[in-house]
Amino acid sequence: AQSVTQLDSQVPVFEEAPVELRCNYSSSVSVYLFWYVQYPNQGLQLLLKYLSGSTLVKSINGFEAEFNKSQTSFHLRKPSVHISDTAEYFCAVESADSGGGADGLTFGKGTHLIIQP
């Protein structure tokens, strides 16, 4: 079984300031890691993922996340935020030992990123 902890339920940040959204996970098996973003009245959209290889992964809109196995973390960062980044951000894990069939995601509670002008 896995669990995901997002320590901050809400993070207010001024526009053009840097931001870090924290994510820690617990699992007895290897996992894959994901960040999803949810805008109001919409479903979740994949922001970025870590499956293997380089521990630093980047999205096309300036976000990046680094997998730290020793600290079981996958924090999300952006050097300069924009008003349009206001949304709910979810960290999620999936077991890497699914036996070939698709498995479901285990999500954190989410972090509401609020960008202030």
Added chain:
Amino acid sequence: ETGVTQTPRHLVMGMTNKKSLKCEQHLGHNAMYWYKQSAKKPLELMFVYNFKEQTENNSVPSRFSPECPNSSHLFLHLHTLQPEDSALYLCASSQGANQPQHFGDGTRLSIL
């Protein structure tokens, strides 16, 4: 447009009603999922289907009954629901294991 369409977007029903939620994916994926999103709680995985076969039932009460007639369609049949079942129900699909899941916009369900 995510390629995953959910209908209806909103549903209000009484506790004695029977209704169904529908999900359709146009992505050629082989796996489909139902999640429940309640306020101040993590998204909860409800059901997983791989190649139309249910592979996971995450201790969901029997008043929720899923159906996957083919790899493109997924239903969630509802009957005698409780007020605590009011939530946003999200459908997702993926190509398979370890592949990103694509989500629909959800059905906002309110139980009177």
